[in-house]
Amino acid sequence: MSSTAARTAAPPLLAVAHGTRDADGMAEIGALLERVRGLRPGLRVELGCVDVAQPSLARTLATLRGEVVVVPLLLGTGYHVRVDIPEALAAAPQVRARVTSALGPDPLLATALAQRLAQARPGRGTSAVVLASAGSTDPAANAEAAVMAELLTARLGRPVVASYLCGGSPAPAEAVAALRAEGHDEVAVARYLLAPGYFARLAASAGGCVTSAPLGAHEAVARLVLRRYDEAARAGSLSRVA
Structure with a gap:
């Protein structure tokens, strides 16, 4: 990849889920991210969990460098968005991140x-x-x-x-x-x-x-994840969130 291409490449999408010990639940989160990848071929999409499941957010952040857009796979702005995600980013100085709003309400x-x-x-x-x-x-x-x-x-x-x-x-x-x-x-x-x-x-x-079933890998949810990503990516140069 040329230096120009590297500068203009889309930043990775880091999806941050709560995580669950339920194997079906983690499989559904994986299916949702596969749907996101299908809607946006070529976009790097990674997962990090803030509680009880792997890969942990800290573990995934350790694999990333430079710009990244963090999309909380969370339906509201609670403790994980306000505290856990900023703390994890503060411990990953190699990452320059923009954190989007939670998925809901929408x-x-x-x-x-x-x-x-x-x-x-x-x-x-x-x-x-x-x-x-x-x-x-x-x-x-x-x-x-x-x-x-x-x-x-x-x-x-x-x-x-x-x-x-x-x-x-x-x-x-x-x-x-x-x-x-x-x-x-x-x-x-x-x-x-x-x-x-x-x-x-x-x-x-x-x-x-x-x-009804949980939201899961519904196409509208996948589209919303990408909408949040695009809103942040268009907002300008990414800066590290402390």
């Missing part, structure tokens, strides 16, 4: 959630939906899930209530019960989660008449 996620619901119950709708998010001790992150519920309400044309599997209220089961008390006989649970794992199993026990 209309593309509403598209993916709506299609996952349709796949869970082909040809049959429901009167209301509970959006089961992971939840956070950060009120701002939980507020983002509420915004996502509003986006999904607009997409579906029926009530969607945000709920939280930890760190917030109501819990999904509480939200399902409240909607039924209001007269909604058929309440679906939409898993506002990236991949299978503990939270996904917990959401399935919330008592909905149907529970």
